[in-house]
Amino acid sequence: LARNYTNEVEDAELASRAAHGDADAFHALVDRHADRLFRLAVALVGNSADAEDVLQESLIGAFRGLSGFQGRSSVKTWLTRILVNQAAKFRRSKRKMAAVSEFEPSPDKAVGVAAKMDVNAAISELSPEHRQVIVLRELENMSYDEIAEVLQVPQGTVESRLHRAREALREKLKAYLA
Amino acid sequence: MAECEYQNSLMAYHDGSLDPQRSAQIESHLAQCPGCSAELARLRSLSQLIQSNVSLPAGLSQIARHRLHARLDSAMDDGILRAARFISAIAACVVVGCSIGLLRARDVSAAPPPWVDVAVQTDTAAASANPDASTPAAVWYLASANRSDESP
Numbered sequence: 001l002a003r004n005y006t007n008e009v010e011d012a013e014l015a016s017r018a019a020h021g022d023a024d025a026f027h028a029l030v031d032r033h034a035d036r037l038f039r040l041a042v043a044l045v046g047n048s049a050d051a052e053d054v055l056q057e058s059l060i061g062a063f064r065g066l067s068g069f070q071g072r073s074s075v076k077t078w079l080t081r082i083l084v085n086q087a088a089k090f091r092r093s094k095r096k097m098a099a100v101s102e103f104e105p106s107p108d109k110a111v112g113v114a115a116k117m118d119v120n121a122a123i124s125e126l127s128p129e130h131r132q133v134i135v136l137r138e139l140e141n142m143s144y145d146e147i148a149e150v151l152q153v154p155q156g157t158v159e160s161r162l163h164r165a166r167e168a169l170r171e172k173l174k175a176y177l178a
Numbered sequence: 179m180a181e182c183e184y185q186n187s188l189m190a191y192h193d194g195s196l197d198p199q200r201s202a203q204i205e206s207h208l209a210q211c212p213g214c215s216a217e218l219a220r221l222r223s224l225s226q227l228i229q230s231n232v233s234l235p236a237g238l239s240q241i242a243r244h245r246l247h248a249r250l251d252s253a254m255d256d257g258i259l260r261a262a263r264f265i266s267a268i269a270a271c272v273v274v275g276c277s278i279g280l281l282r283a284r285d286v287s288a289a290p291p292p293w294v295d296v297a298v299q300t301d302t303a304a305a306s307a308n309p310d311a312s313t314p315a316a317v318w319y320l321a322s323a324n325r326s327d328e329s330p
Contacts, residue, residue: 023251023254026250026254027247027250030246030247030250031243034237034238034243034246035236035237035238036237038235038237038238038242039234039235039236039237042234042235043232043234048235048242052238052242052245052246055238055246056245056246056249056250059246059250060249060250060253063250063253063254064253115227115231116231116232116233119227119228119231119232120231120232123228123232134228137193138225138228138229138232139228139229139232139234143193143194143195144190144193144195159189159190162189162193163189166189166221166224169224169228170220170224173224173227176227177220177223177224177227
């Protein structure tokens with residue numbers, strides 16, 4: 001998709017132009033963040049089809065909320081926050097991740113496939129708060145500061161949730177941990 | 179085993195969230211504390227297990243990306259349409275308001291035009307000279323016309 005903006009234009013500038021009605025600026029912003037947000041959505045909701053829906057709804061929500069974006073956090077953090085909230089809303093309404101979790105098994109040997117299924121099942125069984133911090137930390141490699149900003153909780157809360165989430169995963173996955 | 183004072187910092191160390199000075203303290207402590215070393219190894223094993231077994235897609239497929247942009251365009255058009263409807267509704271209110279205002283102005287204009295008052299005032303001023311002139315100009319005119327009709 002050809003868009004009029006190069007990578008030299010900052011995210012905040014694109015957001016500002018989009019807020020003033022520049023549709024191309026918003027499409028350019030979407031192009032920059034779509035892949036990362038999609039991966040995050042898959043990790044949070046468990047399958048590509050639902051993740052695509054969550055991503056679409058999140059970005060429509062972001063477009064409608066552009067005028068309220070103050071620039072206090074980065075565009076990346078702002079979009080991530082919207083997506084995490086949308087994924088949580090989606091899961092609350094559907095509650096079907098366990099049934100459709102797709103994390104595709106790679107053509108490894110059987111034990112590898114079992115490990116993948118068990119790890120993904122263990123993550124999907126976590127509470128929403130614990131799953132969010134595990135995904136943001138372990139798969140998105142976000143710092144505690146960034147996670148706190150995305151979830152809008154104190155850093156201490158992030159650490160305690162992460163600690164409890166890891167304890168829960170350790171218990172569920174002890175067969176794979178020496 | 180009694181909990182080591184560094185135990186609570188191990189997770190932050192593992193996640194790279196400590197400042198360099200505190201990290202250096204942890205590193206020198208790890209060389210002397212088998213309990214903390216074992217705990218750090220467990221944290222690393224869990225992270226490795228998660229990262230190597232959760233396979234996420236590289237990103238959106240081209241088709242999905244196209245669908246996403248099309249959906250956004252549609253949402254933007256909806257927004258423009260909503261804004262247009264809103265502006266139309268305001269314009270309609272303004273037109274209705276103006277129409278009501280004009281109708282009221284017409285009711286007010288049904289009263290005698292200002293020149294009638296002027297004519298009455300002029301007649302009053304001339305009443306001393308001519309007693310017939312104490313009546314409004316239109317009545318005086320009709321009376322005069324009647325008189326001329328009655329004369330042979």
